[in-house]
Amino acid sequence: MIVELISTGSELLLGDTVNTNVSWLAQELNKLGYTIAHQSVVGDNPKRMAEVFQLASTRADIVISTGGLGPTQGDITRNVLADSIGRPIVFNQEAMDEVKHFFDRVKRTVPDASRREAELPEGANVLHNPVGVAPGVVVEDGDTTYILLPGPPGEMKGMFHDSVVPYLMSRFGSQGVVTSYRYGIYDIREIDLENTLMDLIKNQSNPTIALLIKKGYIEVRITAKADTLEAAHELLNPWDAIVRDRLGARVGRDLTVSMEETLGHVLLEDHSTISTAESCTSGLVGKLLTNVSGSSEYYMGGVISYSNDVKHRVLGVPQDMLDTYGAVSEQVAKAMAEGARTVGQTTYAVSTTGIAGPGGGSPEKPVGLVWFGVTGPHGTVAHKANLIGNREDIRQSAAELALYYVYTYITEKGK
Amino acid sequence: MIVELISTGSELLLGDTVNTNVSWLAQELNKLGYTIAHQSVVGDNPKRMAEVFQLASTRADIVISTGGLGPTQGDITRNVLADSIGRPIVFNQEAMDEVKHFFDRVKRTVPDASRREAELPEGANVLHNPVGVAPGVVVEDGDTTYILLPGPPGEMKGMFHDSVVPYLMSRFGSQGVVTSYRYGIYDIREIDLENTLMDLIKNQSNPTIALLIKKGYIEVRITAKADTLEAAHELLNPWDAIVRDRLGARVGRDLTVSMEETLGHVLLEDHSTISTAESCTSGLVGKLLTNVSGSSEYYMGGVISYSNDVKHRVLGVPQDMLDTYGAVSEQVAKAMAEGARTVGQTTYAVSTTGIAGPGGGSPEKPVGLVWFGVTGPHGTVAHKANLIGNREDIRQSAAELALYYVYTYITEKGK
Structure with a gap:
């Protein structure tokens, strides 16, 4: 079963909006065993859009569009489809009920303009919009099924799961x-x-x-x-x-769960706590850990020791250690982690110190070199990584790895 | 002058890759005064791809494709274009020189497969690839100009700026x-x-x-x-x-510069330093500040005080203040900033404390409420914001605002 995806909207042609709808829909449809052969993007131009719909009907069994279902004069997808398959636009009571239902829910009267959202090609079926106003539209015409979805990603995704998947299943059966x-x-x-x-x-x-x-x-x-x-x-x-x-x-x-969720789960099960000491990641490990709602159960906080002065004064890294080995070293990574554990009074602590670039590298300590310290009841260990990419890539990679090293420290008891 | 953009590659049809090339190209071309009327995506299927090229030639003056210029058998764009305009594929010495030049630079011999990258439609012009191997291709055929660019964004963007823009200028003149x-x-x-x-x-x-x-x-x-x-x-x-x-x-x-760069510039000019105390943003302010290479000149570090215990012990927020007003309050935001300034020994300090959600809100202190403290030579001030969106949105918004409030504190001397 061949599907063509049509994205409508001049903002896509201007490049102001990255088309994430189409990759999301493609992934979901592929999972259901449908084959996407073409994707097309067209602006809010009736003639061009009609041609795109007509072409799609010649090369796909199912044509799914996103966008152009709102109440304004620029929202033309319903009308263009009607024209391109030669059907009149008619008032659809079921669609109007959907629109009314939305405005009832938010305790407002239906604006005049929203009546447009209930004017559909003759013979259309209505898809419930679980998030916004505009109902979706299904029209069967000859060998082609047209499905018109709203453009805002939240509305489109909700409607796809709630209504389009059941419709495809009942209409075409399982595709594997x-x-x-x-x-x-x-x-x-x-x-x-x-x-x-x-x-x-x-x-x-x-x-x-x-x-x-x-x-x-x-x-x-x-x-x-x-x-x-x-x-x-x-x-x-x-x-x-x-x-x-x-x-x-x-x-x-x-990969259905993030590293911070994976680690958070282990910390919760273990009834233990963690703190951080960050140099090159400068807060990113703390930010990742707290992406998880409820992370205050196990994450107490930490120190961003971007300067050597803060490493020494706040985390207690000995000044002669900093002088002898440099801030990016196994010794300092371990001392930072131990300092964070003392400051945070936690079961575990993790540290990062490295060279994120683009400046600051040397032949011995190139850009991308990061040392990690992990400490806890099983002693203190260090890990080294040579990371690639730009400054942002290196910092993101280092923060992710820091979480992984704590995770293995806990699950493998100090390794 | 009408342009059509064609993206090739089955990974796009599978939805595994979000098509960022097309929005980038659309923006750049719009800036140059060209009009994008259609964007099409097609997989690595010769027949379907040829049809897409042929259709594009009927509705655009310039057809620009991305992808499928590599050395493998799956890289078919050159051949498909040749077929669809009825020209033979011929060995192109200029393209081969480009390929050789790349491998010389990385001190490797040219792999056999890369010879394919020099087999172009007859009459093609070659575009230099400033990053990777595959040269770009320009073919004029009748009223249509075809421009084939590589798929990897770095190669495509470099080639567009270095070669495509000058080509369009010399061929078509300014479009405004x-x-x-x-x-x-x-x-x-x-x-x-x-x-x-x-x-x-x-x-x-x-x-x-x-x-x-x-x-x-x-x-x-x-x-x-x-x-x-x-x-x-x-x-x-x-x-x-x-x-x-x-x-x-x-x-x-x-908006051509980020808030962290804007603030960093002011701090550098002022020869002053800054530290952070973060609760709800939990490291994100420190991470943003250090997005800027060279930020170690002014950012000393800070404390992630996710727990009240760390707020009290490390930042010196009085326990009775935490008990009386709660962690999300004007008083605690100010005390956190002052504590960070003492810990970091800096000219300025900024703090965040708020409710990122989804849990933890109350009628008095709803999800999205964030207090900010800023301190420095002009005393301590607080700001309040009611932010919207999900947990990530609220935290990103809070970190951005924290930087803005420091910026106005410095530039307006304590406002």
């Missing part, structure tokens, strides 16, 4: 499923990871396997196609066992 | 310019900002004006079209004067 397992692999070079999984990479067909470089980790993704989710899982499970067996603790997490 | 001034407006409600600028909003044609809600500020953008950049500036300058005159210090910055 495509499903993936995704792992975050930490503390390994790409070339070593590739060698570890070379037999899978060489012999892939179903499942397939992909390695993607991310900030601070490498994503391994295995994907299978099958008639049912159960059958897809049966294809994936032997590969899952191989990945976990060969990579062990380097599988930091299942 | 579209240029904007963009301001970050802080510490004002949208409705008040709209009222302040209502006469401009109502009477816009050239320039136009737009208000866009961002995290921690509102973007005001005024845009003019003219034959030359100078003429566009002449149209914009009277509006620029109005915006600055009516909004004064609320114009926090020109």
Whole structure:
């Protein structure tokens, strides 16, 4: 079953808005076994938009558009579809009920302009908008099914899950499923990871396997196609066992959860607390840890010791250690972590000190070199990484790795 | 002059990659006065891709594609274009020189596969790739100019600026310019900002004006079209004067520079230093300040006082103040800033304490309430904001506002 996605809106042609709707819809439809053959973007121009709809009907079974369902004169998608399939626009009571229902909920009267949102091509079905005003529209015409969705991502996604998926299922039946397992692999070079999984990479067909470089980790993704989710899982499970067996603790997490959630879960289970001492990441580790609502249960806070003076005075890193080894060193990373644990009075502490660049590198300590310290009941350990990318990449990668090193320290008791 | 953008690559149809190339190209081309009428995405399928090229040639003067110029068998864009305009693929010595030049630079011999990158449609011109291997391709055919660019954003952008812009200029002459001034407006409600600028909003044609809600500020953008950049500036300058005159210090910055750069510049000029005390932002203010390379000149560090215990013990916030007013209060925000200034031994300090949500709100202190403290030689002040959005939005907005409040404290001497 071939789908074409049409994005409408002049803001897309101007480049002011990055088209995230289309990648999201493509991912969701691919998971359901549909094939996307084309994506088109067209502005709020009736003639051009009608041509795009007509062309799509010749090369796809299902045409899904986003945008142009609002109440203004610039919202023309309903009218353009009606024209391009030769049907009149008619008042649709079900759509009007949807519009009324929205304004009832927010205790306002229906504005005159919103009546437009209930004027649909003859024979259209209405999709409930769980977030905003404009109802979605489904029209069957000849061999083609047209589905018109609103442009705001929250409305589009809600409507897709609540209404479009059930509609596609009842209308076209299951198309099979495509499903993936995704792992975050930490503390390994790409070339070593590739060698570890070379037999899978060489012999892939179903499942397939992909390695993607991310900030601070490498994503391994295995994907299978099958008639049912159960059958897809049966294809994936032997590969899952191989990945976990060969990579062990380097599988930091299942990518459906973030590293900060993974670590937070362990800290909650352990009834323990953590503090941070950050130099090159300068607050980013603390920010990540507190992305998780409820993180105040285990994260007490920390020190951003961007200057050596703060490292010495607040974290108690000895001045002669800073002079002898430099701020970016194993010794200072450990002392920073120990200092943070004392300041925060926590079970564990983690530190970062490195060279984020673009300046400040040297042959011995190049840009991207980061030392991490982790301390807790099992003593103090240090880790070193040579990270790549620009300043932002290096800092993001370092913060992610800091969380991973605490996680392994806790789960492997001091390793 | 009408341009159509074609993005090739099955990863786009799968939704694994968000198509940022197309919005970037659209913005750049619009600035040069070109009109984008359509954008199309097609996978690595020769027949479908050829149809997309043929259609584009019927509705655009210039067709620009991205992707599919690499050395693998899946890189088919050169061949598809040749087929669709009925020209043979021939070995192109200039392209081969480009490929060789790249491998010379990295001291490797040219791989056999890379010979493909020099096999171009007959009559093609070559565009230098300043970053990677694959040269770009220009083919004039009838009324249509085809420009094939590589898919990796760094290569595509470099080639566009270095080669495509000069090519378009010499081939088609100036198309006029579209240029904007963009301001970050802080510490004002949208409705008040709209009222302040209502006469401009109502009477816009050239320039136009737009208000866009961002995290921690509102973007005001005024845009003019003219034959030359100078003429566009002449149209914009009277509006620029109005915006600055009516909004004064609320114009926090020109949006070509970030708030952290704007503040960093003032701190450097002032030869002064700053420290931070963060609760709800939990490190994000420190992270933003150090986005700027060289920020170690003025940012000494700070305390992430996520728990009340750290607020009390490390920052010296009196326990009875925490008990009486609560952590999210004017009093505690001021005491945190003063504590950070003492810990960091800095000229200025800034603090944040608020409710990022989703939990923790109450009728008196709802989710989104944030107090800021700023201290320095002119005494200690506090600011309050009621921020909207999810946890991440509220934290990003709060960090941005914290930087703005320090900036106005310094530039307005304690306001």
